[in-house]
Amino acid sequence: MEMTKTNPLSNFLCKFKNIPVINHFQKGTKEPTTDTVKEKDRKHSEKDEEAVVRMTGITCWFGNLIANQNINFHLAKGEIHALLGENGAGKTTLMSILYGLYQPESGDIYIRGEPVDIKSPLDAIDLGIAMVHQHFLLTLPHTVTENIIVGLKSSRGIFLDTGKAEKKILELSKKYGLEVDPRAIVGNLSVGEQQRVEIIKALYREIDILILDEPTSMLTPREEEGLFAALRLMVKQGLSIIFITHKLHEVMAVSTRVTILRNGKVIGTVNSSETSESDLAKLMMGHSVVQQVGDRGHGCGEGEAREKTETILRIEDVTALNNSKIPSLSGLSLELRKGEIMGIVGVDGNGQSELAEVISGLRKVEKGHIIMAGRSIENLSPRKIREWGLAYVPEDLLATGLILEYSIAQNLILDRWYQKPYSGRLFLKEHEIRRFAEKAISDFDIRSATGIDSPVRTMSGGNMQKVVLARELSRKPKVLVAHNPTRGLDIGATEYIHTQLIAQKESGVGVLLLSLDLEEILSISDRIAVIYEGKIMGVFEKDVADTDKIGLLIGGNLSKSGLQPKPPP
Numbered sequence: 001m002e003m004t005k006t007n008p009l010s011n012f013l014c015k016f017k018n019i020p021v022i023n024h025f026q027k028g029t030k031e032p033t034t035d036t037v038k039e040k041d042r043k044h045s046e047k048d049e050e051a052v053v054r055m056t057g058i059t060c061w062f063g064n065l066i067a068n069q070n071i072n073f074h075l076a077k078g079e080i081h082a083l084l085g086e087n088g089a090g091k092t093t094l095m096s097i098l099y100g101l102y103q104p105e106s107g108d109i110y111i112r113g114e115p116v117d118i119k120s121p122l123d124a125i126d127l128g129i130a131m132v133h134q135h136f137l138l139t140l141p142h143t144v145t146e147n148i149i150v151g152l153k154s155s156r157g158i159f160l161d162t163g164k165a166e167k168k169i170l171e172l173s174k175k176y177g178l179e180v181d182p183r184a185i186v187g188n189l190s191v192g193e194q195q196r197v198e199i200i201k202a203l204y205r206e207i208d209i210l211i212l213d214e215p216t217s218m219l220t221p222r223e224e225e226g227l228f229a230a231l232r233l234m235v236k237q238g239l240s241i242i243f244i245t246h247k248l249h250e251v252m253a254v255s256t257r258v259t260i261l262r263n264g265k266v267i268g269t270v271n272s273s274e275t276s277e278s279d280l281a282k283l284m285m286g287h288s289v290v291q292q293v294g295d296r297g298h299g300c301g302e303g304e305a306r307e308k309t310e311t312i313l314r315i316e317d318v319t320a321l322n323n324s325k326i327p328s329l330s331g332l333s334l335e336l337r338k339g340e341i342m343g344i345v346g347v348d349g350n351g352q353s354e355l356a357e358v359i360s361g362l363r364k365v366e367k368g369h370i371i372m373a374g375r376s377i378e379n380l381s382p383r384k385i386r387e388w389g390l391a392y393v394p395e396d397l398l399a400t401g402l403i404l405e406y407s408i409a410q411n412l413i414l415d416r417w418y419q420k421p422y423s424g425r426l427f428l429k430e431h432e433i434r435r436f437a438e439k440a441i442s443d444f445d446i447r448s449a450t451g452i453d454s455p456v457r458t459m460s461g462g463n464m465q466k467v468v469l470a471r472e473l474s475r476k477p478k479v480l481v482a483h484n485p486t487r488g489l490d491i492g493a494t495e496y497i498h499t500q501l502i503a504q505k506e507s508g509v510g511v512l513l514l515s516l517d518l519e520e521i522l523s524i525s526d527r528i529a530v531i532y533e534g535k536i537m538g539v540f541e542k543d544v545a546d547t548d549k550i551g552l553l554i555g556g557n558l559s560k561s562g563l564q565p566k567p568p569p
């Protein structure tokens, strides 16, 4: 394909991601290439009357980076179509084009057979298309209802009829099994609940084409099942769904067809029932999947050595309140040893976030003590705690992990700009900062349009996560608290992070891993602690851990598990 030259407006667009823009682009040639699209898909796309969405020859540049290259994509009515690809493959870009957030340099879009020009999300919604973003766009201080009706014409009067809106929200919630409380304040909801609000917000607009961008990355397995059930109900009711993911099991579990993107190009479209996880992995990555990190001999024989290692973080009887001033840690005690990964499992909202926040100094400890490497750290400033040896990968990186307007390099030194070698007498030492940033980018394979100077907000979701990880893992910490560290990362990047966490522990760091992904915890932890209603219910050595029993404890069910919670060490 002939490459078009850089369009200055796409550079401009980079800076204004998510702001609707007007289409100034010349439409280019519209010839779709068929060389990479599989025969099956071509046959399918011939049935035009069935295509609710058809995108042909879509090309989109950001600066010198081609995010979508001559893409053909077609969504049939009533299907769940997975869009699969590694971090930075171009999935969000393609769907942002369909939702009117970006204008492609070339290509055409047809909705129900009609050519359309989608200039903004308002146009998209008028055409019956809604998108739930990878990072939610809710306003936290407002109620669920306010968030759902904001921007609607019907809600523009002086008096809001919230009663009517609440009723409609409850009806939708019931219809699709998406439980939400219309009066709850969004900031007090778990991520899973917030996501349900986003989906109901879309359905409230009576759309029939729903785009979900990595909807499961923050869900527990149970919530994930709930979401899949809701999606199946939606397609039965006539909706058509595009489901962005890089998790293969989700493609197999929920989709009808799957389109694979790699480096901005379509590799193929296949029927999900006629493929396998390993075939998909090959298509997605261009090679077969390598060995699971967790299986790489760690553990055996190390157990005894670990027994003898000292405690690096001791949490004693800690009580803390959540944002609604309700106790969310109720006398929690835990000991993390040097050179181990301790995984914390539990249903979202049982105190995981508060636990991570009291350790990192972001939440007040009401009662109890936290001792890191022999020093009391409770209620110290986050900066002090970090200087004394903590690294922290927060759950919500957009709120606490990154400054979106800053460049990658600036985000990488957010925690150390005032220290040597980055700070000179009067000025920051630019070359030291650049050297550090270049190394981090290459070590972590952080991809962006213009290298270390790219504003973080122009990066793909997975690449943003890599920036936080690169900064935190390079701190040489004593304790690393990692909350959902592989959220939004593809298989390759997840594996890399797991290897890094193992390397940290092998160098003596105590790693506290909080994750909703039980598989992740089981694959790399040495010990597993179950959290329930702000308390630790039991601590298990990984080698003897029984997933059924852990599952029961996660639900707070002690008697059925036949276990007594182990008293805190």
Ligand SMILES: Nc1ncnc2c1ncn2[C@@H]1O[C@H](COP(=O)(O)OP(=O)(O)OP(=O)(O)O)[C@@H](O)[C@H]1O
Pocket: 013, 014, 015, 017, 062, 063, 065, 066, 067, 085, 086, 087, 088, 089, 090, 091, 092, 093, 094, 134, 246, 447, 448, 449, 457, 458, 459, 460, 461, 462, 463, 488
């Ligand atoms: N607004 C933007 N400005 C500049 N570059 C961008 C912008 N949005 C995306 N990109 C770049 O385009 C490429 C594709 O990004 P996109 O967000 O579509 O990836 P993705 O497949 O959704 O990845 P992920 O799984 O990590 O979310 C990436 O290299 C990204 O850095």
Ligand SMILES: [Mg+2]
Pocket: 091, 092, 093, 134, 213, 460, 461, 462
């Ligand atoms: Mg994305």
